[in-house]
Amino acid sequence: MKNINSLYLQNADLYNAISNDRDFRLQAETLIKTTSSNCKRMVELFSGQGMHGLELRKMGFDCVAVDSSLDMKRSAIDAGNYDDNSYIIGTLPFFQVPQNFSNFDAFFLLRYSCGYLNILEFNELILQCKSAANKGASLFIESHSMDTIYQGFQNLSIVTRTTSLGNDDVSCSWPSEQPVFDPYSHTANLKVSIRVNNDIINYISRENFHSFELIQFLAIKNGLKITHHSSPDYSKAFPGSIISQIFF
Numbered sequence: 001m002k003n004i005n006s007l008y009l010q011n012a013d014l015y016n017a018i019s020n021d022r023d024f025r026l027q028a029e030t031l032i033k034t035t036s037s038n039c040k041r042m043v044e045l046f047s048g049q050g051m052h053g054l055e056l057r058k059m060g061f062d063c064v065a066v067d068s069s070l071d072m073k074r075s076a077i078d079a080g081n082y083d084d085n086s087y088i089i090g091t092l093p094f095f096q097v098p099q100n101f102s103n104f105d106a107f108f109l110l111r112y113s114c115g116y117l118n119i120l121e122f123n124e125l126i127l128q129c130k131s132a133a134n135k136g137a138s139l140f141i142e143s144h145s146m147d148t149i150y151q152g153f154q155n156l157s158i159v160t161r162t163t164s165l166g167n168d169d170v171s172c173s174w175p176s177e178q179p180v181f182d183p184y185s186h187t188a189n190l191k192v193s194i195r196v197n198n199d200i201i202n203y204i205s206r207e208n209f210h211s212f213e214l215i216q217f218l219a220i221k222n223g224l225k226i227t228h229h230s231s232p233d234y235s236k237a238f239p240g241s242i243i244s245q246i247f248f
C-alpha cells in the first residue's frame, strides 16, 4: 500500500483527473463574494494543480500557489494555471511571501487539505497567514462536516468518482473501506483505491478531521474573528463541506 503523497509527488495528473468533480468557477466566485471589497492578492495553499487560482486569475486577481509537489507544479504550469514564479514549492505550514509579492488579502485552504495538518501545524498555519495578511484579509478553510465522519463517509457524495484520463477509464473510492481511527485523536487512516482501466492502485491517506469548533478555538486563541458559511450559495458551491472564514 502506497502513501497518498506518492500520488501527489509522482502522479499529479491522475489526482487532477479524479478531483475534477467541482465547479471551480462557482467556488471561486462564491468565496470572492465574502472577501473585503479591496481584495487583490491571494494565495492558494495546498494548491495542487491550482484550478481555483486559474479562475481567480481569470477574474483579475493576483494569485500565488504553495504546494510541496514538483509534479503538481509541473501540471499547473503545463495547464497554464501558474508560471514558475507564482507557484512556490514549500512544505506547509511554513511559507514565505516571495519578494516580488506584497502581503495577501485572501488565503484559500480547500478540498479538505487542512486534514494534512495536525492541530499544532494548523495553529502554525494560522500564524503564518496572520503574519502575511493585509488588514481585512481572510483565510477560507474547507473541511469535512463532523456528521460525514461519524457516518463513516457514507453521506459524502464524492466517495466514488468515475472519470477519464486521456484514453484511460479511471475510478476512485476515497475512502474505499471504513476508516481506521486513531484512539487518541480525530485522525484516521483512509484507504484510497484508484482504478485505471484494469489496474488498481491502493493508497493510505492519513487525515486529521478538524471540526469548526476546533478551528474557532484556534482563531479565538490567536485573537481572530471567525464565521462559517451555510447560505444557499455556499451550500451549492461546496455541497456537504464546512467553509470557515477567519478574519485578520
Ligand SMILES: C[S@@+](CC[C@H](N)C(=O)[O-])C[C@H]1O[C@@H](n2cnc3c(N)ncnc32)[C@H](O)[C@@H]1O
Residues within 6 Å of the ligand: 008, 009, 019, 045, 046, 047, 048, 049, 050, 066, 067, 068, 069, 072, 090, 091, 092, 093, 110, 111, 112, 113, 116
Ligand atoms: C487533496 S490535494 C488538494 C489540492 C487542491 N487544493 C484541490 O482543491 O484539489 C492536497 C495537496 O496538498 C499537497 N500537500 C500535501 N502535504 C503538503 C504540505 N505539508 N505542504 C504543502 N503541500 C502539501 C499535495 O501535494 C497536494 O497537491
